[in-house]
Amino acid sequence: MRHFIIDCDTAEDDVASIFMLSKYGMKLDAVTIVEGNVSFQQQITNALWALEQVGYKDVPVFPGSKRPIVKNFSTVEEVHGKSGLGEITPSSKRKPENKHAVQAIIELSHQFKGELEILAISPLTNLALAYLLDNTLPERIKKVWIMGGTAFSHGNITPVAEYNFWVDPDAARIVFNAGFNTTMVPWDVVIKYTIDDNEWNQIKNMRTRLSELYVKMFSHYRQYDKEVQKLDGHPHPDLLTTAAAINPEITEITKKEYVVIDNSDSLTRGMTLIDHFDSDRPWSNSPNTEIVYSIKKEILLDMIKKMLSE
Numbered sequence: 001m002r003h004f005i006i007d008c009d010t011a012e013d014d015v016a017s018i019f020m021l022s023k024y025g026m027k028l029d030a031v032t033i034v035e036g037n038v039s040f041q042q043q044i045t046n047a048l049w050a051l052e053q054v055g056y057k058d059v060p061v062f063p064g065s066k067r068p069i070v071k072n073f074s075t076v077e078e079v080h081g082k083s084g085l086g087e088i089t090p091s092s093k094r095k096p097e098n099k100h101a102v103q104a105i106i107e108l109s110h111q112f113k114g115e116l117e118i119l120a121i122s123p124l125t126n127l128a129l130a131y132l133l134d135n136t137l138p139e140r141i142k143k144v145w146i147m148g149g150t151a152f153s154h155g156n157i158t159p160v161a162e163y164n165f166w167v168d169p170d171a172a173r174i175v176f177n178a179g180f181n182t183t184m185v186p187w188d189v190v191i192k193y194t195i196d197d198n199e200w201n202q203i204k205n206m207r208t209r210l211s212e213l214y215v216k217m218f219s220h221y222r223q224y225d226k227e228v229q230k231l232d233g234h235p236h237p238d239l240l241t242t243a244a245a246i247n248p249e250i251t252e253i254t255k256k257e258y259v260v261i262d263n264s265d266s267l268t269r270g271m272t273l274i275d276h277f278d279s280d281r282p283w284s285n286s287p288n289t290e291i292v293y294s295i296k297k298e299i300l301l302d303m304i305k306k307m308l309s310e
């Protein structure tokens with residue numbers, strides 16, 4: 001059995017990741033919340049609500065860092081809608097845990113030593129803080145799946161930066177230097193695999209409980225992506241990362257490379273710098289992550305349809 005933590009800033013695509021883990025029978029040991037897409041309290045409510053929609057009613061939710069380590073940041077309700085879930089206004093009677101997310105991550109890393117995988121689909125503040133508190137953490141974590149950054153410097157929050165790394169570039173820098181076993185799924189790879197109008201209509205026509213939730217959750221985001229990001233549909237940054245974690249057959253081209261994040265207060269804040277040369281060229285740094293450059297779209301679509309089949 002595979003053990004996961006989802007570290008998220010719970011908007012629609014983070015929620016879809018919870019749905020997919022559940023559908024594929026993964027053991028979800030915790031959801032940890034970090035600053036990001038919408039208000040912190042809303043993100044907690046969204047996570048509790050999402051867990052109740054699938055078979056994860058008892059999965060604990062641990063609130064983590066409410067702000068980046070050094071910089072200020074902005075939430076992005078214009079992208080995800082006021083609640084973060086488009087047309088849905090979620091609620092839950094359940095309460096989050098009192099324990100801090102960082103403490104929970106460290107404790108779970110001992111409990112499931114060498115087995116725990118972290119889906120880091122949000123700013124990396126919680127993970128960086130956990131590492132700063134316990135430098136041996138990377139030795140006990142099997143894998144960190146990171147949604148963030150860019151492969152070709154095509155950003156979404158600025159021309160060159162992706163949102164998760166832009167929010168807390170200091171945390172991202174720490175995590176990539178910490179020695180975790182990481183796979184990174186960049187924004188400008190993810191946007192090659194949007195859900196186009198035909199696929200959107202196929203999902204609408206499924207008319208299952210979860211497909212109807214999906215359509216309500218993603219309609220606002222879809223409109224934003226078409227109008228502002230000039231995409232032909234909506235992409236699945238977090239969900240694609242989750243699909244890659246669940247099913248290795250989805251990834252096509254990956255490369256191990258050296259990555260560093262710009263944490264300056266400049267036009268390039270949050271930019272991902274990748275040494276695309278072999279390690280004996282200019283920077284001569286060893287690769288510190290695996291980067292996903294392409295995936296098989298038909299597998300992603302099949303997994304989404306399976307996820308929404310009930």
Ligand code: BDR
Nearest residue numbers: 121122162163164237238
């Ligand atoms: C990432 O930022 C958030 O808006 C999404 O949840 C995703 O994790 C995409 O840049």
Ligand code: CA
Nearest residue numbers: 009014121122
């Ligand atoms: Ca996210």
